[in-house]
Amino acid sequence: MATTKIDDRTRWDTLHKNGPFPLKFFLTTKLEKNSSGLSGFEKYKDVALEIQKLLKQTADNQQRFRAIGSKWSMSNIAYCGDRMHFNSFMNLKFPIFEGEMHQNSTYSHSNLFWFQCGNQIKEISRFLERRGKSLKTTGASNGQTIAGCISTGVHGSTLDVGSIQDYVVGLNLITGPNPEDNVYLERNSKPVLRDTYAQNLNARIIRDDETFNAALVGLGSMGFIHGVVIEAENLYLLHRHVKKIDKTEALQLADTLDFTGYDPKIPGTDFKGVRPFHFKVFMNPYNTNEKKYAVEFIYKIKYYDNYKADFGNPIPFQKQFVYLDLIYLFIKIAEKFPKSIPTLINLLKNSILPKEEKTTVGKLSEIFWDAGFQGRAFACSFGVDHTHSSKTLELLAKFTRENPVPGIFAMRFIKQSKAALAFSKFPFTCMVEIDGIQWSDSDKLIALKDYSTKMIELLKLNNIPFTIHWGKNADWAFPGLVDHMFGDKAKEWKKVRKNLLSPAMQKVFSSPFLDSTKLSAP
Numbered sequence: 001m002a003t004t005k006i007d008d009r010t011r012w013d014t015l016h017k018n019g020p021f022p023l024k025f026f027l028t029t030k031l032e033k034n035s036s037g038l039s040g041f042e043k044y045k046d047v048a049l050e051i052q053k054l055l056k057q058t059a060d061n062q063q064r065f066r067a068i069g070s071k072w073s074m075s076n077i078a079y080c081g082d083r084m085h086f087n088s089f090m091n092l093k094f095p096i097f098e099g100e101m102h103q104n105s106t107y108s109h110s111n112l113f114w115f116q117c118g119n120q121i122k123e124i125s126r127f128l129e130r131r132g133k134s135l136k137t138t139g140a141s142n143g144q145t146i147a148g149c150i151s152t153g154v155h156g157s158t159l160d161v162g163s164i165q166d167y168v169v170g171l172n173l174i175t176g177p178n179p180e181d182n183v184y185l186e187r188n189s190k191p192v193l194r195d196t197y198a199q200n201l202n203a204r205i206i207r208d209d210e211t212f213n214a215a216l217v218g219l220g221s222m223g224f225i226h227g228v229v230i231e232a233e234n235l236y237l238l239h240r241h242v243k244k245i246d247k248t249e250a251l252q253l254a255d256t257l258d259f260t261g262y263d264p265k266i267p268g269t270d271f272k273g274v275r276p277f278h279f280k281v282f283m284n285p286y287n288t289n290e291k292k293y294a295v296e297f298i299y300k301i302k303y304y305d306n307y308k309a310d311f312g313n314p315i316p317f318q319k320q321f322v323y324l325d326l327i328y329l330f331i332k333i334a335e336k337f338p339k340s341i342p343t344l345i346n347l348l349k350n351s352i353l354p355k356e357e358k359t360t361v362g363k364l365s366e367i368f369w370d371a372g373f374q375g376r377a378f379a380c381s382f383g384v385d386h387t388h389s390s391k392t393l394e395l396l397a398k399f400t401r402e403n404p405v406p407g408i409f410a411m412r413f414i415k416q417s418k419a420a421l422a423f424s425k426f427p428f429t430c431m432v433e434i435d436g437i438q439w440s441d442s443d444k445l446i447a448l449k450d451y452s453t454k455m456i457e458l459l460k461l462n463n464i465p466f467t468i469h470w471g472k473n474a475d476w477a478f479p480g481l482v483d484h485m486f487g488d489k490a491k492e493w494k495k496v497r498k499n500l501l502s503p504a505m506q507k508v509f510s511s512p513f514l515d516s517t518k519l520s521a522p
Contacts, residue, residue: 002043002050004029012084015071016377017438018473019079024063027054027085031092040092044116044227045202047090048174048182051224056177058083058508065508067224069118069145073152073471074379077219080511085224087145090118093127096229102191107169111232112192114170117147117225124230125365133232137161138368147225152471153217153422155431156368157412158278159257163424165216166417170229172203173215173222176505180204183223183500187212192229214496216419219470219519221509222497235303238277238367240360241266244292250281251293254389254411257428264297266359271299283409285397286348298367307361314362315369341443345404376438378407378448380455381469385426386413388464392432399458400434403446407436420493421486423467431469449475456481477516494519 009026013019029050031043038046058065063082070088071078078084096112111133115124121135121142128134137156144154150165161167169192171185184198188207198205206212215222241264253262257279263272278298284290308314360367384392389411397409412431414424423429439445446454453475459466467485468474475481482490501509506520514520 002029002031002047004050004054009084012079013071014074014076014078016074016379018074018076018378021076021079022081023084024081025083027083028089029054029085029087030089040094041200044092047116048202048226051085051174051226052177052181054083054085055174055224055505055508059177059504063508064510065224066220066511067117067147069148070120070143072144072148074377074473075471075476075513077152077470077511077513078148079513087118087147088120090116090226091120091123092116092227093119093124095131096193100194100197102194104191105193106190107192107231112169112229113232114227114229115146116227117145119146120144121146121149122365122370125363128232129235129363129365132235134235134364135164135230136167136233137164138364139164140368141370142365142368143370146228146230150216150228151218151220151225153417153419153424153469154471155412155414155424155469156278157280157414157431159276159413159428160415162415162417163419163422165419165422166415167231168216168228169231171212171215171225172198172201172227173224173500174226175223175500176502181223181505182226185212185215210420210492211496211499213418214420214493215500217417217421217470218497219421219514221511221514221519222500223505223509235363237301237303237307237361238364239266239269239299239301240296240362240367241269241298241358242294242296243357244294247291247293250295251390251393253279253295254281254393254413254430255387257386257413266297268359269299271297274299279413281411283393283397283411284348285400285409286345286404288401301361303363311359311361314360314366317358317360341406341437341439341445342404344406348408377436378438379433379435379469379472380407380452380474381431381433381472382455382459383414383423383426383429383431383467383469384459384464386428386430389430389432391462392430392459392464392466395458395462395464396432396434396455399454403451403454405434405436405445405448405451406439407434409434420489420496421470423469423485425467425486425489426465429467448473453478460484476513482517482519490519494522498522 007026009023011020012023064080066080094114137158139154155163175181184203187209277300280296282294417424510520
């Protein structure tokens with residue numbers, strides 16, 4: 001039988017030290033041992049019963065329950081003060097076979113896989129690569145769990161793919177302690193698995209597009225995500241090159257995303273007119289004399305086995321690429337000046353970003369690799385329609401110069417998501433990001449909450465529609481914020497949550513974050 005260890009805790013913190021937050025209980029569930037002789041499916045069903053038991057205990061004690069994975073988010077979205085459940089030991093994996101497909105499915109069974117909630121992206125990538133497959137996109141790093149990624153809408157900024165939730169095609173939720181509270185969701189318009197598959201896992205089937213799209217980015221509050229069915233694709237390689245190009249040129253590409261006839265002039269390649277897999281612009285807000293911006297171009301190329309013989313091992317190269325993780329870059333700079341954030345900001349006025357023109361070729365899991373830093377960091381990330389990219393960047397950079405904080409800007413671009421509360425809601429969303437390290441009151445800088453609030457007010461004042469990355473720092477209690485960002489979509493999301501969860505379970509799956517955003521309100 002699956003077992004859960006329940007530890008008394010007084011506090012909990014995120015990976016990037018955005019807390020700490022007070023806590024009562026920390027729960028860790030482990031699967032039945034392999035020596036038990038249980039099949040993977042039997043272990044999966046066994047864990048579902050264990051989770052339902054924990055949910056009943058939570059409700060009986062009138063407490064809240066929250067599932068967590070790798071603690072990657074910088075907001076308090078993963079937090080509740082009562083019972084927090086650590087998922088990472090729940091990492092079963094199942095391929096989908098031809099006989100398990102729905103008769104009306106348009107998917108290829110060879111691209112479909114069922115992953116339990118605690119699987120980290122790096123684990124999933126290894127599993128798929130052994131089968132000649134790859135994820136369609138990941139976040140900028142690969143330590144998050146799959147359930148955490150889709151709950152917060154983690155985006156890989158792949159121009160024509162979307163975010164991680166956009167290749168999830170099936171979703172297994174545990175919404176309460178009763179037998180009927182184990183549900184399996186699909187879109188009615190795109191069925192995936194035979195009814196018997198979900199029924200063999202004791203799951204009740206719901207095929208409904210609105211329900212599925214709302215639950216995809218469920219913010220941890222639509223029930224316990226036990227497993228997901230994802231659509232992978234054949235293994236491929238990514239050709240990555242960072243170079244500095246004319247500022248005007250970089251901003252024009254951002255505003256148009258039109259690469260027709262554009263030549264990135266990368267040595268040894270012919271990518272003229274080719275639409276990149278990934279496009280990212282870096283910008284130091286304090287250096288107003290910059291004539292060129294660093295730009296990351298990543299192109300998708302056909303996979304072949306001996307690519308390392310031609311390009312070398314990409315992992316050591318990625319460890320050296322400071323543009324890979326702006327937070328890591330900033331920390332390396334701050335180590336030289338640990339007692340003076342204002343001094344560090346002054347240094348940024350003379351551009352200290354590296355001049356890098358390097359090429360790396362590797363699999364998705366090798367190019368979007370581990371984050372380099374896990375200490376006290378902050379990140380704010382606003383989504384706008386890409387046609388507002390340069391205007392938004394200019395507004396927020398100017399505001400940051402007037403209210404300096406220890407951070408650097410970047411812009412990434414994502415295809416629109418069908419998920420109701422996806423922050424990638426525009427046809428192509430530009431994520432304007434500010435990454436850096438946390439500061440204290442003694443640094444005599446604007447407070448992070450005030451900085452976040454002022455940026456929201458600035459975008460509203462300039463009539464720029466926007467969203468905010470659910471897992472990043474923001475003034476989540478800003479009046480009417482979610483309704484302003486999502487309008488009727490927020491109402492649809494609430495309606496689906498009400499239909500999926502009983503009144504008691506709505507309270508169990510609420511959280512301070514949901515309270516702040518008013519999404520827990522009727």
